[in-house]
Amino acid sequence: MKTVSFDELVANQGKEIGLSPWRVVSQQMIDQFADATDDHQFIHVDPERAIRETPFGGTIAHGFLSLSLLSAMTFETLPPLEGAGVGINHGFDKIRFITPVKSGARIRTRFVLANVNARPSGWVHIDYDVTIEIENSPKPALTARWLTLTKLEPEET
Template structure:
């Protein structure tokens, strides 16, 4: 993983900052997510019924499962900030689920650094415009403006 300074991070605003590896979305992942969230709707968990009763031809991933994979995509992709102690989710300014992710599809995340705000407290707010792409699809699975906070202890004067 590449390590960058805060100045290097600020200079990247407006540029693509990462492209994750492809990841297959399996029925096992979908079923485990359904168990964790208690969302067992048949379009996610019943392949036979989803094949005959939906326009998808089979099961699809939960939108929130796809969204939750942003954490691992970022971990695999984003540069580490020099001196950073930790990072946390801060929320989303926008999330749009554009196309369903069919079971067995491969997805990846493309990150464009939209903004960096360095606070005197040491917290750095990072905004990324993220697109989760579906291999072979013209439409993405989702688009989002994702906000994270990273703590970089302020340097003593």
């Protein structure tokens, strides 16, 4: 994937910069997330009971599962920053879980570049407004302001 320069990144503040491919959220993925987080609430892992006792018509993904898929969807979608070394998650502002993601649904992420700020330390603070969409749903699964940090490697002379 082509890289993007710091100047190109700055020029795109306020613009949509990427739309990820669709990704299926399978029951197997939900079950594995339940095992990893020890969150086995029936609305996630018991399809028969979820049909009987919820308004969802079956199991739904954990909200944090949908949120955690942002990393993979970022790598599939956004070009890396030129000269970037390590990138880290710095947190989120105003996460809103809006619509449950049903088992078997397809999701994708829309990325808007909200803010870019180069720090004197060589770290670049990049904020994205992200919207995880659900195929054929008028409302998204979630919206958030995602805060990231990327370390620019010094140029060799």
